[in-house]
Amino acid sequence: MKLANSPVTQHVFDGIPFFLKRDDQLHGHFSGNKARKLMSLLAYDDPKITHLIGYGSPQANSLLSLAALASIKGWQLEFYVDRIPSWLKESPNGNYRGALDLGAKVIAMADICAESTHPADFIHKHRQDENHLLVPEGGRSPIAEEGVKTLADEILTWSRFHQEKPLAVALPAGTGTTALYLHKHLHRHGIEVLTCPCVGGESYLVSQFEELGETRHPTILTRDQKHHFGKLYEQDYRVWQSLLEQTHIEFDLLYDPMMWRCLQTWYPQNADKQLLYIHQGGILGNESMLPRYQRKYDLR
Structure with a gap:
């Protein structure tokens, strides 16, 4: 059962060069951060x-x-x-x-x-x-820390051989548990963790962090427009579709588009950093999300 040591691949999306930690290629049922x-x-x-x-x-x-x-x-x-x-x-x-x-x-x-x-x-x-x-x-839950630390250790090992610029690790947040524990184990090595609140706003995400008892938090990226969890946004679909076309990799439709829209704003001021994106799996959920987008926006 493969639950660790996922591969890292290299890509460019809308002019943003990035490495991709393929946790979607772990065990089929235990996809990504789960x-x-x-x-x-x-x-x-x-x-x-x-x-x-x-x-x-x-x-x-x-x-x-x-x-x-x-x-x-x-x-x-x-x-x-x-x-x-x-x-x-x-x-x-x-x-x-x-x-x-x-x-x-x-x-x-x-x-x-x-x-x-x-x-x-x-x-x-x-x-x-x-x-x-x-x-x-x-x-x-604190039960998640052990497995997330394993991910942090894999990132550290990879960075020793591939890091040419200051490293920033990015992933979207639901409860933010993975991002929080990644930050805990990476910040001491000078690696920044970026995340964005997909379920609620920034204050909600901070409250989730605080419930786990951690006082140091990852960097939270947000957008000016309010983003309601589970609501269908045509721009989210367009970003998802462009990711698929440019990288030939399927991402999650519920979380990843929001993170990438934040990164499109973040990158121009941070082009001196090396971006590592965590693919957290979850693509089986696209089976139900895609028909909803296609019906609402008459997409083919």
Whole structure:
């Protein structure tokens, strides 16, 4: 099972030269940053554990990775969501379909609670005991640090042979866990970590960092226009399409376009730096995102 030592390739996008850390080429189910975040749980040995518990979106990248982890460990995954759209139930696709194929139970709160209840509240009340192992949404937990440190060590080893300018490592953020722990282990070596808030604004991302108890944070890039998570922006699609055409590599449609739009603004003032971008996987989610873009903007 390949969960480390992903290759690094070299590219140019819209005049920005960059290296690409191909964490999308790790294990197919443990794609990208989820492979790093969940790495320590592969060695987790507690015979009392029978269930792995998670929550989030029915198309979350973490859903598929948690389902794969549970399958390998012989645990049952219960993944709680607010709701499952009827069209997705009728025609499962993307991460949702992949998780079901691996035996996951995806449970909609609307089906088990008469009143509106957040999945995290239900889990803490009903599914937290010695038999149930909880992984917070997006893997935002100290359990992620061990695997992310492995990624940082790989970057350091690579940089010793390939760094010609000051190195900046870039990756988009959901909870920001990967970016935060990368910064923790790279800043002492003079390597800057850049990220951008894709789920909420800058203040939300900082609050996620602070909940993990770290006082030093990566550099946060933002755009002037507000960006709503999950909303379809034609410019995001155009950036994604251009990345595919210019690099011949498929990126994630939900997170990567926002990061690259920030980097397009950042690079002209930082052309003296060497950029290393982390491909965090997640491309199975494009299976559901692409039809939405094509329908909304009549794309072919």
